[in-house]
Amino acid sequence: MAIFIFDSSHSLGKVRAVDTRRVNVQVNSDEDLRKARVGQLVALALPGAVEEWLIGLIDKVIKTPVLEEQSLVDEGESEETSAVVLPRESVLNTVQLTLVGTVTTDKKTRFSRSLVQVPEIDGSCYILRDAQLQTFMNLLSSEGKTEHSLEIGRYTIDENAKAYLDGNKLFQRHASLLGSTGSGKSWTVAAILEQAAKLPSSNLIVFDLHGEYRELSFARQLRIPGPEKLGKTDESLLFLPYWLLNAEELQAMFIDRSEFSAHNQVMAFQDTVVGEKKKTLETLGKTEVLNAFTLDSPIPFNITNVLEELERLNTEMVPGSGGKEKQGPFYGQFSRLLVRLNSKVSDKRYGFLFQAPDPEHQYDAMAKMVKRLMDYSTEKAQVKVIDFSEVPSDILPVIVGLVARIIYQVQFWTDRAKRRPMALVCDEAHLYLPKKDGKNPVEQRAIENFEKIAKEGRKYGVALLVVSQRPSDVSPTILSQCNNVIALRLTNGDDQTTVKRLMPESLEGLMDTLPILDIGEALVVGDAVLLPSRIRIHPPTEKPLSATIDFWDEWSKAPESPDFVKAVENIRRQNRS
Numbered sequence: 001m002a003i004f005i006f007d008s009s010h011s012l013g014k015v016r017a018v019d020t021r022r023v024n025v026q027v028n029s030d031e032d033l034r035k036a037r038v039g040q041l042v043a044l045a046l047p048g049a050v051e052e053w054l055i056g057l058i059d060k061v062i063k064t065p066v067l068e069e070q071s072l073v074d075e076g077e078s079e080e081t082s083a084v085v086l087p088r089e090s091v092l093n094t095v096q097l098t099l100v101g102t103v104t105t106d107k108k109t110r111f112s113r114s115l116v117q118v119p120e121i122d123g124s125c126y127i128l129r130d131a132q133l134q135t136f137m138n139l140l141s142s143e144g145k146t147e148h149s150l151e152i153g154r155y156t157i158d159e160n161a162k163a164y165l166d167g168n169k170l171f172q173r174h175a176s177l178l179g180s181t182g183s184g185k186s187w188t189v190a191a192i193l194e195q196a197a198k199l200p201s202s203n204l205i206v207f208d209l210h211g212e213y214r215e216l217s218f219a220r221q222l223r224i225p226g227p228e229k230l231g232k233t234d235e236s237l238l239f240l241p242y243w244l245l246n247a248e249e250l251q252a253m254f255i256d257r258s259e260f261s262a263h264n265q266v267m268a269f270q271d272t273v274v275g276e277k278k279k280t281l282e283t284l285g286k287t288e289v290l291n292a293f294t295l296d297s298p299i300p301f302n303i304t305n306v307l308e309e310l311e312r313l314n315t316e317m318v319p320g321s322g323g324k325e326k327q328g329p330f331y332g333q334f335s336r337l338l339v340r341l342n343s344k345v346s347d348k349r350y351g352f353l354f355q356a357p358d359p360e361h362q363y364d365a366m367a368k369m370v371k372r373l374m375d376y377s378t379e380k381a382q383v384k385v386i387d388f389s390e391v392p393s394d395i396l397p398v399i400v401g402l403v404a405r406i407i408y409q410v411q412f413w414t415d416r417a418k419r420r421p422m423a424l425v426c427d428e429a430h431l432y433l434p435k436k437d438g439k440n441p442v443e444q445r446a447i448e449n450f451e452k453i454a455k456e457g458r459k460y461g462v463a464l465l466v467v468s469q470r471p472s473d474v475s476p477t478i479l480s481q482c483n484n485v486i487a488l489r490l491t492n493g494d495d496q497t498t499v500k501r502l503m504p505e506s507l508e509g510l511m512d513t514l515p516i517l518d519i520g521e522a523l524v525v526g527d528a529v530l531l532p533s534r535i536r537i538h539p540p541t542e543k544p545l546s547a548t549i550d551f552w553d554e555w556s557k558a559p560e561s562p563d564f565v566k567a568v569e570n571i572r573r574q575n576r577s
Contacts, residue, residue: 003051003103004043004135010126012036012095015044015119023056023118025125027093036061036095039513039534041128041136041157043103044119051105054119055128055136056097057510057532064092095125098507100531103139111136111143111530137161144530150195152188156521156534163524163535165484170528171423171463174454174481178471178499179488184520185467186212188486189425190540192465194218197383203376203422205407206385207400209431212544219383222372224399226390227348228575230355238373238386239356240402242303244366246296247273249398252441254340261333268330269337272309276301284363298406300361303354307341310334348574349392370410373403374422390574394442397432401446408453411460421461424453429466430473447475454481471498484526489517507532 012032017024023044027033038058046052101113119125128136137158144164145151155161179185189206190213196202197218206213214221222238223229229237245253247270255265277299281290293299314335316328345354359365375381391399404424411419426433436447453462454477466482468474472494479502490496500511503525510523510532517523520539525532 003105003109004053004126004128004132006043006126006132010035010129010132012042012125012127013093015121015123015125016094018118018121020118021099021115023097023099023125025095025097027095030063030091030093033061033063033093033095035127035129039157039510041133042095042097043126043128043132043136044123046102046117046123047120052117053103054099054115054117055101055103055111055531056099056125058095058097059510060094060096062092062094062096064094066090066092097125098510103136109139111139113530133158134160140530150192151538152191152524153522153535153537156536159536163529163533165524165528167528169526170484171421171465172458173483173527174458174464174466175484175486175526175528176466176468176471176479176482176502177486177488178468178490178495179522180491180495181469182519183469183488183490183517184522184537185469185488186427186544186546187520187539188488188522188537189213189427189465189467190216190542190544191538193383193425194540194542199382201376201420202382203374203420204383204425205373205403205422206383206425207403207427208385208387209389209396209428210546211387211389212427212546213385214387215545216383216385216542218380218542219385220372220380221385221387223387224391225352226574227351228573230348230351231357233357238369239352239360240369240399241300241356241360241365242353243277243300243361244298244402244406245353245398246298246405248441248445249402252445253344253395253398254337256336256340257441259336264330264333265337268310268313268334269306270295272306273301275309276305280363286363298366300363300365303341303345307338307345310338310341314338350395352391366406370406374407374410376420376422397443397446400426400432401449404453405449408449408457408460408462411457411462419461421463423463423465425465425467426450427467429468429478430470433466433475433478434473435475447478451475451477454478471495474498482526484528485524487511487514487523487525488521489519490514510534 012035013025013027015023016026036058038061040058042056042058044054044056046054099115101111102115103109103111137155138161141162141164148167149164150167150170151162152165153163155163177185177188193204193206193216196204208214213219221236223236225237225239251266255262255269274295277293277297278290280299280301281293313328313330314332316331317325318328320326344350373384386403388396388400407424432446433450434443434447436444454464457463466474466478471479485499485502487499490499496514499514503511507525513534514523520537522535522537524535
């Protein structure tokens with residue numbers, strides 16, 4: 001039975017030029033040209049015993065005036081002696097399209113992204129519409145619906161056809177979700193999380209910078225505590241004690257590389273930290289770890305002892321000539337370092353690092369924390385939302401990078417047979433994954449952690465879903481590793497250019513629709529989708545707390561007496577409640 005049945009009403013024209021994936025079709029009449037729409041699908045027949053059709057996507061519809069020569073001959077004169085040549089205007093109608101796949105009927109009707117052949121010159125091209133479009137879209141939906149598919153919405157070109165993503169391919173090679181403010185990013189994230197949470201062993205961690213996902217009922221809610229939560233015990237609080245930081249992260253936080261004595265500060269600080277970690281291991285009798293640990297090993301140590309030792313070195317007097325004392329080798333070199341250390345250790349904004357409860361400094365505290373982060377076996381553990389909204393902006397990149405690094409290292413050192421895949425959802429990624437050029441050491445350390453995951457995470461079961469409203473500000477190294485792109489409306493020219501660079505050149509025409517997409521409508525391109533398409537995303541059942549405020553409607557309401565005293569007190573108490 002034939003896949004498609006076309007008549008003259010579907011005919012568009014004849015193939016006139018073929019270049020790998022691009023095809024030019026010459027349209028015979030203006031009436032036929034009016035059938036063509038940018039973004040519309042077409043079918044081109046391939047010769048052979050088995051019925052095969054190439055599917056194309058219209059990029060451009062062109063009507064070009066062409067001047068031709070016309071000869072006029074006087075009556076009674078020969079053409080050779082009396083011909084008058086006049087220009088005559090005609091029209092060349094052309095449709096440019098990109099080939100996106102092949103429909104075959106070998107044993108079973110199926111659609112494939114591969115292109116084994118290209119169309120012949122003078123081959124016929126037909127518009128897919130009405131019953132033929134429905135046939136193809138039904139085929140696309142049935143091909144996409146598998147045991148590992150994720151229903152994301154419906155195709156814009158046919159609202160009756162469900163759009164599926166391959167859940168394996170979406171996360172295997174990383175993905176990016178990009179769109180301007182108000183385009184529907186948070187909706188899309190929540191819709192993906194909602195479906196993933198239904199799987200018995202799914203494992204996703206959301207880096208939530210503004211508390212948008214804190215009310216999702218199907219997720220385990222974790223929160224980096226602010227000043228008002230210090231000293232309290234709550235299962236939702238996630239303390240990150242300072243000893244989890246590696247050497248580079250500690251140095252980036254405390255040491256100013258521009259200082260003349262920076263190299264001495266690094267050396268003394270590292271030696272003191274190593275000494276304190278050794279004391280912990282010796283006290284606990286951890287001989288095997290003691291023989292192999294490094295400066296970066298996450299071993300609990302007492303930061304107060306480090307401060308006291310640096311203070312001693314900074315004021316040390318040593319015996320000199322003639323029985324007199326002289327200044328020690330590091331005398332006065334650590335004054336600024338000690339000021340920075342004391343300032344941050346005592347600052348309640350950094351309390352989740354330096355003022356964590358005593359149980360968080362026990363040797364087994366890291367294993368317990370990792371279980372809370374990465375466990376997927378208990379109720380509501382498939383999706384974990386970490387609220388970073390109260391982390392100071394100056395160390396936000398290091399703290400987010402610290403969590404990502406710990407997860408990656410646990411996966412790396414887990415036995416391959418017992419390793420289970422997990423995904424990191426990086427919301428507002430431009431805030432902590434910016435371009436490295438000109439960034440301070442704190443931000444560079446965080447970016448490098450994520451770049452390593454982007455390059456090597458797939459081998460160890462760690463995937464990234466990078467979410468951003470400013471893709472032009474995100475590290476290009478990380479974005480280039482995302483083989484799947486879900487692009488919602490983007491109005492900024494730099495952001496559009498960034499997204500276009502992530503796409504194959506053959507889809508440039510499709511990318512030109514980025515600024516005119518509707519809210520909740522996305523261009524989906526990559527390994528996870530059968531056909532690069534415009535898809536209307538399904539809204540989630542549980543909406544994130546990111547709805548755009550309707551200014552004019554709010555301003556139209558009767559005025560109320562605002563309580564600014566309470567707001568000011570909240571600022572002072574660092575507490576929104």
